[in-house]
Amino acid sequence: MRDKIAFIGVGNMGNPMAENLHKSGKKITVFDVSKEMMERAEKKGLNTSESIESLINEEVSIVITMLPEGKHSKEIYLGDNGIINKVSKDCLLIDCSTIDIETSKEIGNAADEQNIMMIDAPVSGGVMGAQKATLNIMVGGSKEAFDKALPVLKILGKNIYHAGEIGSGNGAKICNNMALGIAMIAASESLMLAKRLNIDIKKVHEIMRNASGNSWPISVYPPLPGLIDGTPSNNNYRPGFSAGMMNKDLKLAYECAKSVNAETPLGKMALEIYDQFCKEGNDTKDFSAISKVIGGDAWDYPID
Numbered sequence: 057m058r059d060k061i062a063f064i065g066v067g068n069m070g071n072p073m074a075e076n077l078h079k080s081g082k083k084i085t086v087f088d089v090s091k092e093m094m095e096r097a098e099k100k101g102l103n104t105s106e107s108i109e110s111l112i113n114e115e116v117s118i119v120i121t122m123l124p125e126g127k128h129s130k131e132i133y134l135g136d137n138g139i140i141n142k143v144s145k146d147c148l149l150i151d152c153s154t155i156d157i158e159t160s161k162e163i164g165n166a167a168d169e170q171n172i173m174m175i176d177a178p179v180s181g182g183v184m185g186a187q188k189a190t191l192n193i194m195v196g197g198s199k200e201a202f203d204k205a206l207p208v209l210k211i212l213g214k215n216i217y218h219a220g221e222i223g224s225g226n227g228a229k230i231c232n233n234m235a236l237g238i239a240m241i242a243a244s245e246s247l248m249l250a251k252r253l254n255i256d257i258k259k260v261h262e263i264m265r266n267a268s269g270n271s272w273p274i275s276v277y278p279p280l281p282g283l284i285d286g287t288p289s290n291n292n293y294r295p296g297f298s299a300g301m302m303n304k305d306l307k308l309a310y311e312c313a314k315s316v317n318a319e320t321p322l323g324k325m326a327l328e329i330y331d332q333f334c335k336e337g338n339d340t341k342d343f344s345a346i347s348k349v350i351g352g353d354a355w356d357y358p359i360d
């Protein structure tokens with residue numbers, strides 16, 4: 057009987073997502089190229105498979121991928137050992153990675169040619185959203201594929217949106233993350249300005265949370281420690297969502313904007329700021345560590 061979920065990529069996001077599927081009673085097996093991530097998954101009681109070849113078999117009814125970039129998704133689905141040629145025709149493919157729209161369409165169309173249903177389903181809500189199963193999930197693909205995926209997506213997230221045809225999930229996600237990158241810089245600027253003005257940052261944070269300057273970085277994921285428990289800024293800026301990932305998403309937004317002649321001056325500036333930060337060796341820090349750049353010599357917080 058086909059009732060197994062194969063989950064590929066159990067990093068910061070994939071790990072808690074796979075764990076939630078496991079806890080819900082789904083038969084799930086995971087694979088990751090990183091030995092460390094495989095060991096972490098095993099410690100959480102997840103079944104692991106030592107290769108894609110042993111992971112994908114006739115019992116698999118759903119494949120979920122949560123990979124860093126388009127090149128990884130392309131390799132997994134369409135590469136020499138591509139799973140599109142290995143799964144059963146009635147298997148549903150769900151790529152939750154945030155990737156470029158073109159690659160997403162290319163993979164989706166290749167699946168379509170083989171009569172296999174596929175959706176792009178990138179998520180927002182961060183590691184905490186993945187842990188609490190409160191992710192926002194934005195789906196691109198046919199209505200039929202969306203409906204088929206809904207029960208499993210509801211285990212992973214709270215708000216599930218059908219954004220449009222294949223690639224639209226990533227389009228929506230790229231728009232969202234461009235705003236997020238800008239908002240994280242804006243939150244850093246405000247809080248660091250308060251610090252230089254010698255106003256209690258906790259007070260300013262509380263005020264902004266309830267006033268018109270609120271944003272997701274202020275209310276959920278502040279870029280300075282001591283404001284909200286459990287955030288990467290409280291954990292020496294270990295990710296979370298890495299600066300490298302945000303840089304990737306801002307690049308995706310920049311390329312998208314160029315392709316349709318859209319003006320995104322703040323998106324472009326945010327990309328320049330994150331790009332420089334990553335070039336200085338900070339790509340594995342959480343993206344909220346951008347407050348270090350903004351704060352300059354007034355920024356004096358622990359960072360790994």
Ligand code: NAD
Nearest residue numbers: 065067068069070088089090123124153154182183296297
């Ligand atoms: P991550 O780097 O922590 O995890 C990705 C995992 O994929 C890694 O463990 C890596 O070893 C694995 N991987 C890479 N190539 C592989 C392959 N060929 N086969 C198997 N495994 C492979 O990244 P993440 O933070 O979990 O992000 C994953 C995706 O989700 C990204 O596209 C990111 O933009 C998006 N995203 C992340 C967050 C967040 O807060 N971290 C939030 C929303 C969306």
